[in-house]
Each structure stands twice: as structure tokens, then as C-alpha cells.
Amino acid sequence: MREIVFDTETTGFDPEKGDRLVQIGAVELIDFLPTGREYMTLVNPERPMDPGAEAIHGISDAMLEGQPTFGLIIDEFLEFVGDAPLVAHNAEFDMKFLNFELRKISRPPLPANRFIDTLQIARDLFPGQRLSLDALCRRFGIDNSMRERHDALLDCQILAEVYLELRGGRQHGLGFRAGAGTDAGDGQTNNSRASLPNIRPRHEPRPHRPSDAELKAHQDFLSQIKGAIWSG
Numbered sequence: 001m002r003e004i005v006f007d008t009e010t011t012g013f014d015p016e017k018g019d020r021l022v023q024i025g026a027v028e029l030i031d032f033l034p035t036g037r038e039y040m041t042l043v044n045p046e047r048p049m050d051p052g053a054e055a056i057h058g059i060s061d062a063m064l065e066g067q068p069t070f071g072l073i074i075d076e077f078l079e080f081v082g083d084a085p086l087v088a089h090n091a092e093f094d095m096k097f098l099n100f101e102l103r104k105i106s107r108p109p110l111p112a113n114r115f116i117d118t119l120q121i122a123r124d125l126f127p128g129q130r131l132s133l134d135a136l137c138r139r140f141g142i143d144n145s146m147r148e149r150h151d152a153l154l155d156c157q158i159l160a161e162v163y164l165e166l167r168g169g170r171q172h173g174l175g176f177r178a179g180a181g182t183d184a185g186d187g188q189t190n191n192s193r194a195s196l197p198n199i200r201p202r203h204e205p206r207p208h209r210p211s212d213a214e215l216k217a218h219q220d221f222l223s224q225i226k227g228a229i230w231s232g
Helices: 051-057 070-081 091-104 118-125 133-140 152-166 191-195 212-223
Strands: 002-010 021-030 033-042 086-088 115-117
Touching: 002 051, 002 070, 002 091, 002 152, 021 070, 021 091, 021 152, 033 070, 033 152, 070 091, 086 091, 086 152, 091 115, 091 118, 115 118, 118 152, 133 152
Parallel strands: 002 086, 086 115
Antiparallel strands: 002 021, 021 033
């Protein structure tokens, strides 16, 4: 099963008030595991960056100068995505911006049923708990120490690990498909699997057959029980 984890960074919170996309990141999953295929681009928003947004993701006007506009990158992004479901944390936010940009260039929006919201999955599993991406990393023991600021591709990489745990954990990757450790796109080794935690070593099974002495002691004990149901 192919899915795409994706994330966006923006100039603010509301495209209807003039805010725009400035970065898109995406990570390909096959059977819940990253294949190594990734996508990331900066997007020129054609407007100044809001200082509050810059403080969150660190993307400045200078970084966006000369970057392609949304209309120039969308075909490449949609080709990467294909017909796969799109997985995002608080998917409504990213869907709102992505579809706003699509409508702005007279392209059809993506339907809501294409999106999988990991925030909603987490709410169903852990009602009443803190469910930010950082909070879920702490819950699942996922290292997010490199996440000093929001970054679309880095957040996708982290969310891919969180999504796997929300779907039941690492057992999804055991024997799901041949060559799970290779890139589904070009056959190269998927280095991201090197970060998976070690599986506990198997120990030799404990002996279950009782010794002759144990059998005799057990029989002597049973013979002392009067009227036992197994003796008749």
C-alpha cells in the first residue's frame, strides 16, 4: 500500500486573508515504511513573509527570492504523489492551503477523502491528551531533537515514524513485502530503515518436558487427593 506523508509551511494561518504556501515536503511510504523517496520545494508566495511565521519555520523573504511560484511546481508535486492517499498532521490546515493554491491557478482541488489526518487518529486513540507532533514523539519515544524549527520535509520524516506507531507499530514492516529495505522507486538501499530500533534478541525456549523425578512427585501428590474428578 502506497501513501504519501506531506506537510506545508506558510506565511500565516489563513489563505482567505492572503496567506500563501512557502514550502512543501513529502515522503513516500509503502506498507507504512519510508522507501527513501522524498520531495521538497520552496515556493515563492509572491508576498512578504509574516514575521511571526518566519519565527516558526525560519523561512525568510531572502530565501524565497527567485524560488518558483506554485504554478511552476504543482505538476512535479502531483506526479510524485500520484493517486496515493495524503497523510498529514492536522490535515485540514494543509488541505486548505493546497486546495486554495490549486483553485488560484484554475486547477481542481483534491477531494477531502484523499487525506488521512494523523491528529484525528491520535484523538481517537488518546482522547484528552496533548497530541502535537512533539507530544506524540515523546509518547512513542521518537527522536525529534533535530526539530528546532518547523521544516516541511523534516516534519514529514518525523510524522512518518509517528504514523507507523499510530497504525500499530513496527510489526507492520515484518514480512509485509519482499525487498522492504529497498527504495521502491530505484532499487537502492533504504537508509532510513537503519534508524529503526533493534528487535529484541530471541532466547532459547525454556524446556517444557518434566523430568522423570518431577513426574513421579506429581503422581504421588495426585494420589493423595481423595475423590478427584480426573481419577474416575
